[in-house]
Amino acid sequence: MDGICLEFASKASAQPSPASEADELSLIRRAQEGDRAAFDALIRLYDQNVLRLAMQVVGSPEQARDLYQEAFLKVYRSIRHFRAEAKFSTWLYRVVMNVCLDHLRRQSTRKEVTMMPPEDGEPEFFQSVPDDRPALDPERAATSNEIGRRIQEALARLNPRERMVFELKHYQGLKLRAIGEICKTSEQTVKNSLFRATQKLRMELGDLA
Amino acid sequence: MECRELEERLTLLLYGELTSAEQTACEEHLAACAACRSAREKLERFHKVLARRPEAEVSPALLAEARMSLDEALDRQQHGWRALWNNGLPILRFQPASGFALGLTLVLFGFGVGWGLRPHINARTANLGVANTADVSNSDLQNMRISDISGVVPDPQTGGVKVTLDAERRVTLEGSLDDPKIQQVLLYAVKSYDNPGIRRDTLDALRSHADNPNIREALIYAMRHDPNAGVRLEALGAVCSLSPSADVHNALLEALQNDTNPGVRVAAVDALIASTEKEGCDEPTAQALAKLATTDTNPYVRYKCANAVMKFGK
Numbered sequence A: 001m002d003g004i005c006l007e008f009a010s011k012a013s014a015q016p017s018p019a020s021e022a023d024e025l026s027l028i029r030r031a032q033e034g035d036r037a038a039f040d041a042l043i044r045l046y047d048q049n050v051l052r053l054a055m056q057v058v059g060s061p062e063q064a065r066d067l068y069q070e071a072f073l074k075v076y077r078s079i080r081h082f083r084a085e086a087k088f089s090t091w092l093y094r095v096v097m098n099v100c101l102d103h104l105r106r107q108s109t110r111k112e113v114t115m116m117p118p119e120d121g122e123p124e125f126f127q128s129v130p131d132d133r134p135a136l137d138p139e140r141a142a143t144s145n146e147i148g149r150r151i152q153e154a155l156a157r158l159n160p161r162e163r164m165v166f167e168l169k170h171y172q173g174l175k176l177r178a179i180g181e182i183c184k185t186s187e188q189t190v191k192n193s194l195f196r197a198t199q200k201l202r203m204e205l206g207d208l209a
Numbered sequence B: 001m002e003c004r005e006l007e008e009r010l011t012l013l014l015y016g017e018l019t020s021a022e023q024t025a026c027e028e029h030l031a032a033c034a035a036c037r038s039a040r041e042k043l044e045r046f047h048k049v050l051a052r053r054p055e056a057e058v059s060p061a062l063l064a065e066a067r068m069s070l071d072e073a074l075d076r077q078q079h080g081w082r083a084l085w086n087n088g089l090p091i092l093r094f095q096p097a098s099g100f101a102l103g104l105t106l107v108l109f110g111f112g113v114g115w116g117l118r119p120h121i122n123a124r125t126a127n128l129g130v131a132n133t134a135d136v137s138n139s140d141l142q143n144m145r146i147s148d149i150s151g152v153v154p155d156p157q158t159g160g161v162k163v164t165l166d167a168e169r170r171v172t173l174e175g176s177l178d179d180p181k182i183q184q185v186l187l188y189a190v191k192s193y194d195n196p197g198i199r200r201d202t203l204d205a206l207r208s209h210a211d212n213p214n215i216r217e218a219l220i221y222a223m224r225h226d227p228n229a230g231v232r233l234e235a236l237g238a239v240c241s242l243s244p245s246a247d248v249h250n251a252l253l254e255a256l257q258n259d260t261n262p263g264v265r266v267a268a269v270d271a272l273i274a275s276t277e278k279e280g281c282d283e284p285t286a287q288a289l290a291k292l293a294t295t296d297t298n299p300y301v302r303y304k305c306a307n308a309v310m311k312f313g314k
């Protein structure tokens, strides 16, 4: 474990911080020529946020790690096609967005096929070790978990596109125009997805407000 | 401004997405209209509810783990399909003894990921977008860079399978699972491809030909070693349908004892109970069940094992 931390520290200090646009551009150029170290430094400017976004979208650390990996492998394979007239972050998030959308689509088709009711009245066997940390106010904690769970479920019922637009706008605070660029679509289309998502969520969660 | 207009703009107002002129117009209307003020309060309350979604926590350990596995995947990437092909597909014979060996071996063999087709294949298949594997020679495959398998779909009508590859242009390979090229591509995908969804779809396609020894071995391999618990669970389901043998039994026993996911362990104990009912309970299985009935971290696994011990005990 110490080894990992040390390696981290050294890698972190090697990265340009704070990265100016010029620094980023030079990292991109070197990464495009196949320089792995430059590629590593480049993606470390964004990878924490990407992992957080993936966690929000899929909920489990294991799946988030898979999405993170898939997204950055795609970035690695296609970085030579990146043209500097676009912002790198927009281009990167487009890749991430597509990976998330693919995941959500696969998940929704799978859900239809494989969702089964829990057997033997044992709904919780998928949860691993029970959490026996003392809660300050168990009842309140339970309600708050319950609300969190309902929000997640309502989000999961949005269609993939609405889900991602809502995530990026409401939770990540991106501008509609930026989301439009990421999705390669008009601001109006993004607005429509946002409105539909908001409407559906209000229908499902209205009783909580 | 009318109430109806304001209602439409309220969402954008709260997100700060209106122009300043639009914003002023909204504020003026709100100042004068109680109904719209109440609509705004309602929307604000709704946003407060949404804020109660738990923050996804990215622990330093998770970040470190994600970075390391990406690093390994990028290393694998630099080796390629060509190496895989020239080595006579070592994955078919490769059976690591432990997770540690697996990690090492994957890096050593370095299965590249990512399909890139040679230009002339592109040209030939671009019109149709579909290639029969007969059109793809060994040397074509040798020059592929496997980068993006984007779909594996069994075709129930022909009993064949359709593999979609993203190259510069999307290309689909179609053929029977008995076709060695299709088989090799799928065996590669199930063992080494980075996308767990694709690995799962590939398992689905493979299980119809589980009597083939290579495919059988790949299913057991996925059950033991896939990093994704959902894929391991699916593989376990496929392994249960294999004809009973010592390797299947041992793999199930290993899953019960060592899998980190309680859902997989539960499925493993169920499978073992089913096979034990037919074949009788051997000594190692009896011992493992007795031990896990008290030591497994998951109460449901302990309960299942205890039940099995009672059933097959003595």
Ligand SMILES: [Zn+2]
Pocket (backbone or CB within 6 Å): B002, B003, B006, B029, B033, B034, B035, B036, B037
């Ligand atoms: Zn009004």
